[in-house]
Amino acid sequence: MRVMAQMAMVMNLDKCIGCHTCSVTCKQTWTNRSGTEYVWFNNVETRPGEGYPRRYEDQERWRGGWRLDRRGRLTLRSGGRLRKLLTIFANPRLPSLADYYEPWTYDYAALTDAPLQEHAPVARPRSLVSGEPMKISWSANWDDDLGGSPGLEERDVVLRQVSEKVRLEFEKTFMFYLPRICEHCLNPSCAASCPSGAIYKRTEDGIVLVDQDRCRGWRMCITGCPYKKVYFNHRTGKAEKCTFCFPRVEVGLPTVCAETCVGRLRYIGLMLYDADKVLRAASAPKETDLYEAQLEVFLDPHDPAVVAAAERAGIPPDWIEAARRSPVHALISTYRLALPLHPEYRTLPMVWYIPPLSPVVDAVRDTGEDAEDSGNLFAAIEALRIPVDYLARLFTAGDPAPVDAVLRRLAAMRSYMRDINLGREPDERIPAEVGMTGEQMREMFRLLALAKYDERYVIPPAHAEQAHRLDELATECSLDRDGGPGMGGWGPFGETSGGAAPVAVENFHMLRQRQTADRPAGPSETRGRVNLLNWDGRGRPPGLFPPRRDGAGPGGTASRAGSGAAETEHRS
């Protein structure tokens, strides 16, 4: 037994309202630089729907993840090492920008510079990549809320896999949101595909990162990741991916997406697992066995043998304690409510999902029956093959049994708790029907419905003796590199050549620069266009306002003094 700790996340899909707050805050934190306009470390998809990038689940086309070869051994679906090296000059399976979308801004200058005319002037969209006028036709959530729209059954990869009947009827049935980040897999195929070995899994917390100093832009990881969660920064020529907000997690804070989630549906905690079992689990012969196989990789932090082994492996006691209190462990292993996304990719993903019961509840309610009654709900789960089959395609490689079981537990909780809330005598037969006790059910309800901040996020900080080196604390006076390499702008050898700065520091600089500078960031600056996404309301980007007549008008100078300066002082 080789015990390792993994930082993991669970999302409760019933609660996601599809507000995209997580995507936007993540973007403002990590990918608001030029070169990453199209990069969404966190994105929220409407399902049924195509996803982002378009049809990323079509592994026949993109060849992401692992598969078993004829002898039953695990191999990369996109081919072995030699094949990778031979196709390195032009990766045949790389999504193009069209599969994501072409980022744009608007010609705001037209609004203010236009001469007096009969019609109101319009701000036409312009590509942020080529600077040319363009027609906007797609974006990261273009099909937002279009769950049942016609023609979708052709484009949704998962929907194509479920049966004909389901496909014909799905329009009437359901829609839900699926927020996605990098899965920080136990068996990451992105890392396995990287020719230069720049992508690594951290031994302490299992976070999968791209070493920006070692990435050479070979682009194989993008193909390798079946979830398409590695992106190519087209200005620096390096791969970038979700970092699980490691600078925050290291000091015990939840990721930005979790912290800002409006539905409070994300849980973060540790999972202990046996690294020796990973390969065997990922090579399970039947795809439908992969969910169970991955469950077996996880270790029970309450088991004294596991604790002893963990201590021997150098996992600090407070981490083991945190693993015991981990809400993620409770949802995945104890209550078996959470399921992995697309286990059939064999990467052993570590962001799990509680499938939504709402399609079932809605269906029952539409019939006029009591949607809180466990009998009705159970019957509906039986009858409504459509959502169940679809969910099974997402979470259990097509096996409806585990999804069924989860939905039944959720339904049971729903009606059991209703009795309690209405002050009636709780019906102990309901939990018994799904193999639980009333006590367990109340605990589960507490975790799902009430959990406060410190119950949702149990994140042991990295150790104090290393604290001065933690990225977020920045006690090393990182500002000594102000204006130095890595701070944006074109270096002599291309965008941001020079040493890489810690992300937090880089972001701080970028923000300060933006707040104090009179010009916007990004390639638009030379062309007088404003990327409103990057503009925070301060400064006077050229072209946004009409030219000032006198020297010292409002805006520019005043806001410059007030914004970044004070903050800068105490940090430098």
Add this chain to the structure above:
Amino acid sequence: MISVVIGQVRRLADAAEGGRAGVEDVLLWAVLPYVAIAVFVLGHYWRYRYDKFGWTTRSSQLHENRLLRIGSPLFHFGVLIVLLGHVGGLLVPNAWTEAAGISEHAYHVAAVTLGTAAGLCTLTGLAILIYRRRTVGPVFSATTRNDKLMYAVLTLVVVLGLAATVAANLAGGGYDYRETVSPWFRSVFLLRPDPDLMADVPILFRLHALSAMLLLGIWPFTRLVHMLTAPIGYLTRPYIVYRSRDARLGARAPRRGWERIP
């Protein structure tokens, strides 16, 4: 060490006076090569030390794939074969191949055919890539001045090399560079540069060699650096790389005096 250098300088000075090589020949064929090699080596060291982040292919495949899919492999595989050909032609003396039972003529025919074919591939690939760079909007706007210089010099080297081969062998009666250029090349690496050998070499070969030295000189400062980190290690390393947070937390080494006590 110093006496060796002085000895060399004296020898070269003698050569400049007595031999067929003039002063500028000595500069071009005995001094310049070392300058180019020094810039190449030290430049790479410097770049690796101070600009690891800029060390990348800066691929533009995301923007355009159709032309790249043809042009890039054509160019890269072509240039790899050309490179191998140069290693064979410049480093292996006549005597060795003859000892191996390959007649001079056979060697020559094989080298010229293969070299011309590979050279044409390289040039076609390069032409496609340059055309793509110029005509595809996003790719063009991602092109720096540095890139443009690099493309110009690279094209010059390839064109001159191919022209020299074609002119000497297909148009002319054939030219045996293994009697002159190759020994000169080896003499540079044996630290006994012999500029005399280059004195009567056809002008195209000389220009090709000179442009190649120029390319070596700018190499470490362009995106061409990606060649030195060709990921051969991928063939043998374990698939998943694990790395400890301790090793490099916060992406930077700790400041002096703040190193962690184990």
